[in-house]
Amino acid sequence: MPELPEVEALRGFLDERLRGRVFARVELLTFSALKTYDPPLDALLGLEIDGVARHGKFLAVQAQGLHLCFHLARAGWVKWHEALPTRPVRPGKGPLSLRVGLDDDAGFDLTEAGTQRKLAIHVVTDPQQVPAIASLGPDPLAADFTRQSFDAILDAAGKAQVKGVLRDQRTIAGIGNAYSDEILHAARLSPFRPVAGLDGDERDVLYTALRGTLTDAVERAVGLAAKDLKDDKRSNLRVHGRAGEPCEVCGTTIAQVSFADSSLQYCPGCQTGGKVLADRRMSKLLK
Known part of the structure; x- marks a missing residue:
């Protein structure tokens, strides 16, 4: 997408x-x-x-x-x-x-x-x-999307999981499954981390990762022909779509959690303290 x-x-x-x-x-x-x-x-x-x-x-x-x-x-x-x-x-x-x-x-x-x-x-x-x-939320690359406005979004999210908050178009506009994975990898946060549990330093890191990841991706993409954008996106993703490959940062094998119609990817070494998260789809099959 x-x-x-x-x-x-x-x-x-x-x-x-x-x-x-x-x-x-x-x-x-x-x-x-x-x-x-x-x-x-x-x-x-x-x-x-x-x-x-x-x-x-x-x-x-x-x-x-x-x-x-x-x-x-x-x-x-x-x-x-x-x-x-x-x-x-x-x-x-x-x-x-x-x-x-x-x-x-x-x-x-x-x-x-x-x-x-x-x-x-x-x-x-x-x-x-x-x-x-x-119904769109604010654009995360707009000049008025400040650290303070990001705090207000996180405060309103309460116990919601951080990946879901990043992907909710009514909360922040434009981020989907791939870039939410990339942002969380850059911030070294689990996709299932409750927003309410993030301290001030973690919020700082997440805000910087969000703006930096999207800014870098826009700078790479702008000026490319429409036919080249998909390949450029895929070639520059570090974790999304790379399950089974070694993480470029720590070398840990990138893992995946599958849902009914989508999946997310993350690095256990960078994001979850080495813990491999349960694959929701496989967990249901094993019950």
């Missing part, structure tokens, strides 16, 4: 290519992806694009009072074309969900792999009309 760093890089990539151009084609192939009906999708036609904004993991293409907002979900992506195919596309079982064409024949596709269709597209007059955008 693309998270804040990749979505921010996509924002810059699209902003550079879309700003000042005009919507000439909008072809919807996955009808369940469109979550709004008024204004209609074709209301975008003929409008000049003002720019592209990011709201957490959402992107919003702004055009003369309308906003094409989309969330790529777990398996969605953006494919850029310097010259779009001219033939109309037909709805089918392929990955293509939306095709957007510009007045100079360039354009982009929104695609979604797999059978689960969770990519979400909205056409609105204000991004705050999208419920998931309106």
